[in-house]
Amino acid sequence: MADDQCTYSLGCYGNSDVQTPNIDQLAKEGLVFDRHYNTSAICMASRASVFTGMYEYKTGCNFDHGDMHPEVWDRSYPKFLRKSGYLTAFAGKFGFEVEGEGLCESDFDFWGGSPGQTSYQTAANKSMQKYAEIYPHSTLSYGEFGRDVIRESVQRDKPFCLSISFKAPHRPVEPDPRFNSIYEGSTFTKPANFGREHGVHLSQQSKAGRQYERFTSWNYDTDYDGVMAKYNQLIYAIDVAVGMIRTELEAQGIAENTVIFYTSDNGYICGSHGYGSKVLPMEESSRVPLIIYDPRSKTAGKQERCGELTGNIDFAPSILDLAGIPIPENMDGQSLTKLLKNPNKGGHEQLAFMNVWGPGATTSLSCLTRQYKYTYWWYGDDSIEPAEELFDLKNDPLELINQVNNPEYVSVRNTMREKYDQELAKWNKEAVEYNNYTRYGTLFDRTIPLEKKDLKK
Numbered sequence: 019m020a021d022d023q024c025t026y027s028l029g030c031y032g033n034s035d036v037q038t039p040n041i042d043q044l045a046k047e048g049l050v051f052d053r054h055y056n057t058s059a060i061c062m063a064s065r066a067s068v069f070t071g072m073y074e075y076k077t078g079c080n081f082d083h084g085d086m087h088p089e090v091w092d093r094s095y096p097k098f099l100r101k102s103g104y105l106t107a108f109a110g111k112f113g114f115e116v117e118g119e120g121l122c123e124s125d126f127d128f129w130g131g132s133p134g135q136t137s138y139q140t141a142a143n144k145s146m147q148k149y150a151e152i153y154p155h156s157t158l159s160y161g162e163f164g165r166d167v168i169r170e171s172v173q174r175d176k177p178f179c180l181s182i183s184f185k186a187p188h189r190p191v192e193p194d195p196r197f198n199s200i201y202e203g204s205t206f207t208k209p210a211n212f213g214r215e216h217g218v219h220l221s222q223q224s225k226a227g228r229q230y231e232r233f234t235s236w237n238y239d240t241d242y243d244g245v246m247a248k249y250n251q252l253i254y255a256i257d258v259a260v261g262m263i264r265t266e267l268e269a270q271g272i273a274e275n276t277v278i279f280y281t282s283d284n285g286y287i288c289g290s291h292g293y294g295s296k297v298l299p300m301e302e303s304s305r306v307p308l309i310i311y312d313p314r315s316k317t318a319g320k321q322e323r324c325g326e327l328t329g330n331i332d333f334a335p336s337i338l339d340l341a342g343i344p345i346p347e348n349m350d351g352q353s354l355t356k357l358l359k360n361p362n363k364g365g366h367e368q369l370a371f372m373n374v375w376g377p378g379a380t381t382s383l384s385c386l387t388r389q390y391k392y393t394y395w396w397y398g399d400d401s402i403e404p405a406e407e408l409f410d411l412k413n414d415p416l417e418l419i420n421q422v423n424n425p426e427y428v429s430v431r432n433t434m435r436e437k438y439d440q441e442l443a444k445w446n447k448e449a450v451e452y453n454n455y456t457r458y459g460t461l462f463d464r465t466i467p468l469e470k471k472d473l474k475k
């Protein structure tokens with residue numbers, strides 16, 4: 019799992035300006051998902067959902083909100099797998115802490131994890147120091163950690179579950195200098211929705227956070243090629259690490275019996291609509307790469323793609339399913355293994371997307387279906403009115419036209435409002451009562467007037 023990697027940063031997702039040969043090869047051999055979303059597009063909350071298969075309002079875990087509670091962690095995929103006899107391994111950015119247990123190091127047989135944002139300096143990541151001499155930059159150190167886990171598991175003749183959470187390409191911009199030549203002097207094609215002129219139709223609320231000013235303060239407007247060269251260089255090293263791991267699986271003779279997932283914890287807006295960074299519900303930040311390679315599946319080697327709706331809440335149930343462990347009912351996600359057999363049948367009818375981090379104005383709830391995305395921006399003040407966005411992603415994948423006031427979309431809008439209300443009802447019913455989640459049941463309610471909402475963050 020990468021950190022802050024946008025979908026359009028890989029050859030297998032249509033970018034011909036980048037070099038990602040190992041991930042592209044994985045895509046060729048596996049199944050590529052074209053509509054995979056992180057239901058919260060921010061590091062901490064997304065990782066909590068990945069581990070537990072639940073929406074953020076049930077993990078109760080995000081920056082500004084609080085740590086995960088131990089009873090939530092107890093139902094995470096590493097805990098279930100270890101109980102079932104798997105060796106468990108984790109390296110990189112864990113992303114959250116569990117109350118009273120910290121990083122849960124003792125739940126893993128192999129530990130290369132680190133607190134907080136971790137460091138690109140391998141020597142600064144305590145659990146990874148033994149790799150620092152050969153791999154002073156952390157990205158390749160995680161590849162080497164992976165190789166060690168694979169070797170050791172084979173020696174012990176035990177099944178294993180290895181989770182690597184790369185720091186790359188998250189800021190600070192510190193790529194491994196050994197790859198400085200890869201994109202030297204390169205130019206990169208801007209996305210077709212790049213720039214402020216493609217953001218005028220987006221809500222005022224979405225412009226109230228730091229994502230809007232970062233279009234200029236992070237130089238997407240003035241130095242797009244320079245910024246993207248460094249970003250893509252960070253991803254290039256992940257690609258090399260993926261190659262290291264796959265080579266070791268082959269060398270140990272277990273490549274035909276090992277399933278690989280490749281994804282990112284959230285997407286990244288690199289100047290689309292005149293924004294930068296993540297968090298917001300737009301495609302660039304909420305949608306991420308997902309490749310699953312199961313050498314035993316029917317789709318393996320057929321270069322197929324999956325256009326069904328999937329989410330980060332699906333990882334835990336999928337991993338349990340692959341291991342033959344029953345999926346607990348508290349999980350919101352579903353196993354993706356059926357899609358590995360038939361990529362045209364399955365996935366979600368609808369998914370929620372949420373942001374409850376950052377300034378109150380930028381908090382919002384969205385409902386996604388196979389074709390549409392509806393967002394309710396509840397916030398208002400002297401200059402901003404509550405707003406709705408409706409995008410027809412099938413006919414407008416770049417989100418260039420907000421259809422919410424288009425008479426031709428009245429019936430779609432009404433249906434999407436209903437589906438949104440269903441997602442909100444789930445929130446009201448199931449949100450944890452701690453860490454400040456229940457108040458959003460009122461804030462996100464379309465039918466409660468603004469003056470009855472508590473605007474204080």
Ligand SMILES: [Ca+2]
Pocket residue numbers: 021022060061188283284
């Ligand atoms: Ca992230």
